[in-house]
Amino acid sequence: MDWSQDQLEQYNKDGYLLVKNLLSSSELNALKSDLPLLFDATDDSDGAHRIREKNGAIRQVMLAHRGVESYANIIRTPKILNPIKQILKNDVYIYHSKINAKESFEGTVWLWHQDYGYWQYDGVKPNLASVMIVLDPATINNGCLMIVKGSHKRGVVNHYPDEVTTSYKQWCIEKKLLQKYIKEENITHLLASPGDVIFFDCNIMHGSSHNMSPINRHTFIIVYNSIDNKPVSVANPRPDWVVSRQFDIVK
């Protein structure tokens, strides 16, 4: 279940690692079959937090792992947890989790950013890592994840809050820095199949396009934080659904 030294070195060099077919078909089917339950709920009384696109379609469901068994199980599978502990070199807790829905024809863009562009304001150090579980084929047309290999090595660059492009306030890489850091030849599209899993660093530059295709691009992203990196107090702390105050070590 542990990563080899080669896999760890690759992750550290590129800032991400795509592992093919990591989930079994029963794990994948369980996650997929619970999606309608999560998407169709009309309120957040199940403990999840829902964010909608401007047109009303579901954009994100935060914290599914707290209330839905298939999601609670997958965050602790050793196939994911062991490498995360190797990467972060410590025990971990869940900073947040999110199903990014990106529905056919309706799911909208994630502008270029580093996750730490947001999290730097939450009182944590850049010792977090994300895991994207691919639930549907991720293609050029439906807006697969795009990354700039090795860009995590720069550390965090300046971000600004964009509140107009989508329904969600996104911290994005400053426009004047985009030309400098996002070169056409350095953009990698992470084409992936259901059951593939992408591990990525909190400082990797990434984004994804609008879903222009007739197929959904559902993914489940788990953000793990080192247990010794709990948020210190900040002005205007964000809510628990995005900066969790539950610090249980994942076992």
Ligand SMILES: O=C(O)CCC(=O)C(=O)O
């Ligand atoms: O779903 C995607 O394509 C990217 C999501 C993302 O960057 C985020 O949730 O911060």
